[in-house]
Structure formats: structure tokens, C-alpha cells
Amino acid sequence: MKIPQPPATLLELVDWAEQRLATAPLAYGHGTDNPRDEAAWLVLAGAGFAPDDPAIDPDTAVDAAAVETIGGWVQRRIEERLPTAYLTGRAWFAGLPFRVNEHVLVPRSPLAEPIAERFAPWIGERPLERILEIGTGCGCIAAACAHAFPEARVDATDIDDGALALAATNLAELGLDDRVALHRADLFDGLPRRRYDLIVSNPPYVDRAAMAALPAEYRHEPGSALGAGEDGLDVIAPLLMAAGDWLVEDGLLVVETGRAGAALTARWPRLPLTWLEFDHGGEGVFVIEADALRGHDFSADGRSG
The missing domain is CATH 3.40.50.150 (Vaccinia Virus protein VP39)
Structure with a gap:
């Protein structure tokens, strides 16, 4: 399944990432416990949003550079089994x-x-x-x-x-x-x-x-x-x-x-x-x-x- 291309929205990218993650043998527990939340973390970080950013709108269009970043992170999350926080370089506590x-x-x-x-x-x-x-x-x-x-x-x-x-x-x-x-x-x-x-x-x-x-x-x-x-x-x-x-x-x-x-x-x-x-x-x-x-x-x- 190919990643949605610009003008893809945040919601479309989260849906795509969730489907990719859900079909892979991944373990969760580094801030999320399911593919949907993990997908949202990856997509929002790739698009430059903090998870609690009040400006987040699911229909926000994501530019080509961010789509490329998100796609790379999802691929590495699956292939290398890296925790998402190490991919994005950020976590919240x-x-x-x-x-x-x-x-x-x-x-x-x-x-x-x-x-x-x-x-x-x-x-x-x-x-x-x-x-x-x-x-x-x-x-x-x-x-x-x-x-x-x-x-x-x-x-x-x-x-x-x-x-x-x-x-x-x-x-x-x-x-x-x-x-x-x-x-x-x-x-x-x-x-x-x-x-x-x-x-x-x-x-x-x-x-x-x-x-x-x-x-x-x-x-x-x-x-x-x-x-x-x-x-x-x-x-x-x-x-x-x-x-x-x-x-x-x-x-x-x-x-x-x-x-x-x-x-x-x-x-x-x-x-x-x-x-x-x-x-x-x-x-x-x-x-x-x-x-x-x-x-x-x-x-x-x-x-x-």
C-alpha cells in the first residue's frame, strides 16, 4: 500500500500508517499500546506537530517533505523495530x-x-x-x-x-x-x-x-x-x-x-x-x-x- 501523496491530509496519513503498522509483528509499550496511537505519533511528529498542539486539524494538508519523512519513519519502525521516540527524537512525560x-x-x-x-x-x-x-x-x-x-x-x-x-x-x-x-x-x-x-x-x-x-x-x-x-x-x-x-x-x-x-x-x-x-x-x-x-x-x- 503506497503512502498517500500531497495534498494528503493528516487523517489520511494516520490511516495509512495504522494499516502498515497493524500488519507488522511489532511490540508496543514505549508511550502507546496500539497501532492507531503509534501512527498518530509518527504522522504528527513528521508534520511538525506536538501531540497536544491545539492547532491540529485532521484535514490539514501535509507537504511533500513531511510525507517523505513520515514514510521513512514508518518503514524503519517496521523493518528495524525502533521505538517511535527514537525515530522522532522526542517523547513526553x-x-x-x-x-x-x-x-x-x-x-x-x-x-x-x-x-x-x-x-x-x-x-x-x-x-x-x-x-x-x-x-x-x-x-x-x-x-x-x-x-x-x-x-x-x-x-x-x-x-x-x-x-x-x-x-x-x-x-x-x-x-x-x-x-x-x-x-x-x-x-x-x-x-x-x-x-x-x-x-x-x-x-x-x-x-x-x-x-x-x-x-x-x-x-x-x-x-x-x-x-x-x-x-x-x-x-x-x-x-x-x-x-x-x-x-x-x-x-x-x-x-x-x-x-x-x-x-x-x-x-x-x-x-x-x-x-x-x-x-x-x-x-x-x-x-x-x-x-x-x-x-x-x-x-x-x-x-x-
Whole structure:
């Protein structure tokens, strides 16, 4: 099926792209979960529109250069199984735009929802002084926290220089580089010694079996940001055991675990984790308060990490 030619409209191109994508053995999950939404993302980006642009009219005619770009992206999406965000170079998180490339995961964490709610009821309207994000990637969670907590300073870490460079670009474009400081750090190693009101992390948590079964799209993402050993806890376990020393007295730790949450509760069954529920989809995120972390004997409850 040939791509519609100018004066093709946005709607005609979305219909064409959807048909192409729907007949290919693709995996979704990098911002969309179906061919129609993926087609709309590709077409709108190729035509120069943001997905929430109020000027979008389905009957808008698309010029020849944009049609060529859209056609090339759809072909690569099918043949190379590239996530759409890597093709367009853009993704959105918590309503904010971010540049993305293969140094970073495509933003898709359910953490956007509790961040927007300021982690109520634990924090809510209580002002915060300092926030730490561990494993920032493109900077999306740190930026969302800076927006939700305008009174706070944010530190954000990563171990990948390419990710840190991209995060710096994103923070500058969002006007947040004066409040978000980037650090090359492995968990807490490499950070200035200070305590935080809130620590947030979407760390690597994919277990060995799940890594082996990942669809092709996910294999374009950095493996070091996904894989976390046999049970998915290679990063989460040391993060939990150390975080209490980096939180203020009434501080809060929030971590996304994906399906590694089951292994976590099996390892430390008496650890008082609260698992969040989401209105807009998602699971596998826990909250724990600093006093509960500091009061827990990790060596006595299950095997230590």
C-alpha cells in the first residue's frame, strides 16, 4: 500500500500508517499500546506537530517533505523495530517534552501521576528543600519533580555520560537547569554528602529471564538501564539498604520495581512497603518512609543484598 501523496491530509496519513503498522509483528509499550496511537505519533511528529498542539486539524494538508519523512519513519519502525521516540527524537512525560536517543530509556514510568500529585498524602502541600533522583536518563523524572515542587532543589544522577549530556540539554530547554543539578554517580557514590526530603528512582529492575525475552523494540534501549541480575534486585537492594542514611528524619523513598516487586517482598517480607495504585495505568511502585527504612534490619529479614 503506497503512502498517500500531497495534498494528503493528516487523517489520511494516520490511516495509512495504522494499516502498515497493524500488519507488522511489532511490540508496543514505549508511550502507546496500539497501532492507531503509534501512527498518530509518527504522522504528527513528521508534520511538525506536538501531540497536544491545539492547532491540529485532521484535514490539514501535509507537504511533500513531511510525507517523505513520515514514510521513512514508518518503514524503519517496521523493518528495524525502533521505538517511535527514537525515530522522532522526542517523547513526553508529565506533559513536558524531552529529547531522547538510544543513551536513555524512552520515558513511560507511571511515576508521572504521583509526582503531579506531590506524592500525597505523604508530602502533599508540605514544602520540600531537596529532592534526589537516581538514574535520571533523559532527565524526565527530575524535571517533573522540579515542576511539581517549585520550592525544591533537585539533584539527579546517572552513570552514563551520554545520558547526562542529553539530560543537560533537556533541562536547559525547559528552563530548569538552575534548579536541577546533574551528577555522575553510581547510586549515592559520587554525590555531595547531604540529606534529602525525597528520593525517587526508576532503576534497572528487569530480571534475567525477562531480559532474554524482551521484544526487539526494547533491545534498542540501553541494557544497563534495564537489566538487574537474576531477580531484578541488583540495584534496588543496595538502594534500599543505603537510602535511610540519605533521607531527612521525615523523608520519603519512592522506587519503581516493575515485576521485581515480587522478588523484593520475598527477600524482605517484613519491610513495610506501601504499593501505589494508579488511576491511569501502571503498577510496581513502592513508597517507604525514612524511619521505617532506618529501623529495618535488612540482614535479619531474608537474605541481605
